[in-house]
Amino acid sequence: MEICRFICVRSNQGLFPWGHVNRKLNASCRRWIQTKLPDKSLGDHHNFPKHVHKSDDLSLIRNIGIMAHIDAGKTTTTERMLFYSGFTRHLGDVDDGDTVMDYMEQERARGITITSAAITFTWKHHKINLIDTPGHVDFTFEVERSLRAIDGAVTILDASAGVEAQTLTVWRQADRYDVPRIIYLNKMDKPGASLDLCLMSIMEKLKVTPLLLQLPVGSEKHFQGIIDLVTMETCIWSKGNMGDGTEFKLSPIVQSADSSVWEKCIKARTSLIGQLADMDDGIADLVLKDVAVENIPVSDLLSALKRVTLARKGVPVLLGSSLKNKGVQHLLDGVNHYLPCPSDRHYPFAELYGEDLCALAFKITHEKQRGALIFLRLYSGSLKTGSSIYNVTRKTSEKVTRLLQVYADMHKDINHIHAGNIVCVTGLKQTVTGDLLTSSHTSYKKAVESYGKQNIDNLPGRSAESSSHDDQGDEEHEDNHFFSAQLTVPDPVFFCSIEPPSMAFQKDLDIALENLQREDNSLHVSVDKDTGQTILAGMGELHMEVIKERILKEYGIEVEMGPLQVAYKETITESSEVTERLDKTLGDRHHFVSMTLSVHPNQTGQDFKAVELRHSRENNLEAIRHHHLQAVNSGIKMGLCAGPILSFPVCGLGVYLHSLEIQPGTSMAMISACASQAVHKAVHSAAAVLLEPTMHLEITTDEDYLHFVMSDLAQRRSHIQGVEAREQVRVVKAITPLSEMMGYSTVLRSITSGTAFFSMELAQYEVMSLSEQNKVLQKLTGFLPS
Template identity: 50%
Template sequence: MHFWKKKMRVIRNLIQQSCSQRNYSSLPGTSFKFYHSKGNVFALCRIRNIGIMAHIDAGKTTTTERMLYYSGYIRTLGDVDDGDTVTDFMVQERERGITIQSAAVTFDWKDYRINLVDTPGHVDFTVEVERCLRVLDGAVAVFDASAGVEAQTLTVWRQADKHQIPRICFLNKMDKNGASFTYAVESIKQKLKTKPLLLQLPIGEAKNFRGLVDVVTKERIVWKSTSGLDDGKIFEQKPLLEADDPSLFQEVQDARNTLIEQVADLDDEFAELVLGEYSENFDLLPADKLQSAIRRVTLAQKAVPVLCGSALKNKGVQPLLDAITAYLPAPNERSYEFLKWYNDDLCALAFKVLHDKCRGPLVFIRIYSGSVKPQSAVYNINRSCTERMSRLLLPFADQQIEIPSLMAGNIALTVGLKQSATGDTIVSSKASAVAAACRAGRDAGGERRRTSEVESLLLAGVEIPEPVFFCTIEPPSMAKQQDLDNALNCLQREDPSLKVKLDPDTGQMIWPCCLYEESCVF
């Protein structure tokens, strides 16, 4: 017991030193003791696994940075131009001011745990978005309010459609010259072929943007500069009265009536409520009834809620966080057919692999059922091998914290899985895989199949595009050949689309590259 307490003190000191160097708060949560046991604190219904996706320069990383700040995860605001944001931690990202690889962070907002992945917006790194969306339950699509839907927006939207992911739209940069709320909404409607639900209206646009009105609750939210350092934490929220601004009041009234009609057209339960009790006066409809209906419509992907703000000017991010918890799904609200085959045994997907010089392979996993603990053996169905998971970590961009266990619905980082690669399915044991295969076989019509054939049905890997061009690669000298081979082996584990082979005729090493692949960037 004395040894364990001493070890905890050492870990606590190291964490505090790391937090101080990175301008973090002590850590998300109120204390190390509380955080150390957080893997078991949050029920499934209070977990949100979300991604931030958009065209390049729409403001994804800045929006993420503000979320971390308002949640208490960091104590100072970073800036993309200054190269000091949490999720853009690579040297190349900070030099260029763009996101190159996805970064996962875990933080708490009010009574919810949010596992967030900030994804790249550049077309060259689309595969990063693909493998992240594969394991997420919801997404926030960020738009430049002056540009609306852009080329890469269409790409990531189609990827989200493929994985049937509910979304929220955030019209960012409302303070920018040329910003137009009306234009951006119309762009979403026409180009994305979806039904936008306006949950907010801006108060002013471009340089006059100062706040927003919540259409659901009819509350006015205004950010007022209180000092030279306006971090957006202080804002005024109060009911919108007709005496305050008659034209704005009428605009919000019309927008709310339109919203109620839209939702009623999409949700039968809500339509019965509106036509029965509130047909004479929509103003009497409680906000919570409307919010519940919007949530059902969003989860059914019949429409997308639209919010607005300016992350750079620290306006609109807190309501966005509230919308994430209110309208995007919890892990248990997503339908996964394969879960019934495991009967609460461990089932996880390795969706990303990184290599650390000291710790070796770091494997990101999404836990769909069961739980994981460090120093436990797991079975990789793809590789038909058993491995030992030596450590279990929660990711915070380039920082991690060790935890004793983690339940279903979460995203974790593991150490010790030396054979697992991107797209591999991880279960508790080979016996668990065989039992799941038998159940899947019975569900398929009672046909007897070989276990290997059924196991192939259980794999839910990451869809990777085929290579579109090839190049030869060679070391500067034969003395470096082994180092090159080791590096290429690591890259192939990280990226399934990279399959290096030796040409038997020429003896050259052939490197196939995808059009959208980060490994091709030097």
């Protein structure tokens, strides 16, 4: 404690930089100093900003996300943004574990982002709500739900690698939500950094037109700055002020100063304007009027670039080196200039609510003191502390107890928030990720009426099965799920059993798993009906490892996890038709159902959505009531949850309903039970086979170790798709069964002396050969198939 008192005195005298102090203190010392210095924040080196823009001007708000492949520099770039905006006084470093955005203990220990973190800061009078997302494939759902809350995104590329595997994944996710993007080529100082390589990979892999707005000054370790083709200025960063990037020199490019630089810039600017002329009428008019390339106004270029970006006709490309503190200020300018404000994006469902509240719950976390923290994106209206709101998805009313402005893992109480912002609320007990919230049930009814019943099938979140067979008697059901986040939740690929150290901890474990599952939709918890074991299913080895650590750190339960197993699926190879009859009397009520179903292989491999009706003169399927059809669909889904081989889910099939007879008074549960039995029997007689998950694998290795890598892949049933030469390294692309990738990181380090690294993402489920299927059966059941 004497040391702590000394630090307090010295810090007040300005003799200790907080970033260096932070890493020298344990938790108890930090808490003690915090009580003595309430205006200091040792954990994150920042105070809450007092200059955050509070006006209702939506044009000055940016809701953005940072997304990229793992190790491309997302968190490092975000830390520089916070520093240059004045939010922090210390440049956080991922390697040192003192970043603001990676605040979880597991993140700082591993040096990776695990959960998306939100923060608010200002840059040149603009309020920026930023979400830093993970790059690891195991946590891709964090990117998915963050994309529903943002208006624009910054995609970061490693300048020495170009577009990598996970970059493609997050890019496709952003495409699903029509998110406008800009690209930031990071690590321009890295050996092997190539502007041409990156531009080529953007065109070939992302299938978009890159609009190069900057040229590098120097290359690789000699990278000094950038040439801005929009403003025709050179920006060179100095090494003064400890090299934190705050000092740089801007110089206008003039022909008389350096003719070679002038010609290079004019050539690049001409190419840029030519691209814009093909995409934007405003620039095309200037070109047709023969306005000289160097005389086209900066304001016209900025406006045209924003229009092109919002229309997703092209993607602005900026350069920099975040670790070396170069280019981030211009990236922030690009966020303000080119990415949309909330009013630039078109959200049809929000427009139905007019001035009433319309908000989307896109993320949930839990804290011991505050309970569940619900992250909301407000599309319209406003929200106040103590407000009562209506959950459209859950059809229930709840009350907001507190409004919190989010600063990574820290929060500041506020009283009011308006449309276009991101906020955290407490007090909502039933709301989960993807729920839509409004002011009241009356507001929701008004939104429905404003759209009109004739267009109800076009509303977001409307499922195919519910829109195909509506009737007037089911109006309440029609009003149930108009809107949802429509998040694509990936199927788990690994599962294992999880047990508490003793039965005394079972209830605490159930609570922990319930909270974690509410936070993370990609985490699945179930109970095996045969053994009674709790089964945990997730997206990968790292995902499951992090969940185990969180249960220990946050809930104090040292759980035991069984060996990881691959989550297979099952499908059918033949068609089959069955007739099932259920005739029972329970009490004084008689239940009778008879139906004929058939199952057929479906080449799409997708999960079952809804039964298809096969009309004929003999049946009367057109008279089926909507709630009866819903019961049939529900029963079929239950029947497909467990296949005949190893009780894995059944997919890749279509189900046809040929006849249905229901006696009046029969309950919906009996109809579902009959449908479940029918489809179960049909699948049993349709020659079922196992499907295994396969992964897109990308390995980067030195050429000296390429032979060892290829030999190892051959033993793992890999299909080599190609080997690319990238400067001094080789990139191997392959499709490999997930079951062969268990512990692969350790093997790869061993055979390449720790010089190679890899990334992978789910490719598809493929039919297993009979021999491999028999191996799985023997492994999981202990018996050889007959």
